[in-house]
Amino acid sequence: MQIAITAQDDGGRSSADDLRGWLGRQRELRGRVKRGSGETPEPGTMGSASEIITLLLAPGGVATVLAAAVVAWVQNRSGSQTVTITRPDGTEITVTSDRVRGLTAQQTGDLAQQIAGSLEQPAQLPAPDGPSAPDGPAGTAEPA
Template sequence: MDDNAPLLVQSANPDQLRELYAWLAEEPDLRGCVQVAEEEPAPGTMGAPVAALEIVLAGGKAIAALASAVVAWLHTRSGEVSIRLNRATKEIEVSAKGVKNLDSDGVADLTRQIVANLGTSDGG
């Protein structure tokens, strides 16, 4: 896989993507890497809904920073919050429900799983 292949973060709820975007914008290792991909606005509506977040990552360190930030963000969410992370042909879905009750070892394991799933073919 190309080390610079963009990663897409998607959710059924555009507001969740906006909140995640604000969270990721505060992450020093991800600043300038995250963009909002918007859909075309429906006729008669104001503003375009967020379709996805597009993240351009360079190498394993950035992927690890993203995975860690996403897990931390999900840990702060309540209710039904679920996001899909896609990079080239790889995809993983994570939810707040699955993260909320994890201990520190579980959080670390999930972060490693995300990195392994989305990293480069040689291990990121």
């Protein structure tokens, strides 16, 4: 399963390159982390405000490593950071520094497990046409 990750600071500037480097240093994620293609940059700018990271998840605990690395990265950055992980079915998982900075070690581990569980859930398949068919993507999951 390929996921997309964006990272922005409180000024709306992309932190994707820094996060990509952090993730790439995780042994279990090496070779899985790539620079994605974001929106086309505005003329006169040096890059896209929504640069993305793509990552290929596979069974075997890689989601747990990713989740723990994202939480640790956000906790160790100065200023406000927001990381959004988007599953192929459109489900978004958002981690913000405001919500993770004061967590205990136990709470940090619990959050990483919750994020990993959200990433490992089977992709939501569209329901057949009819009255019970969902409208749009599966929604947003925002771990506490």
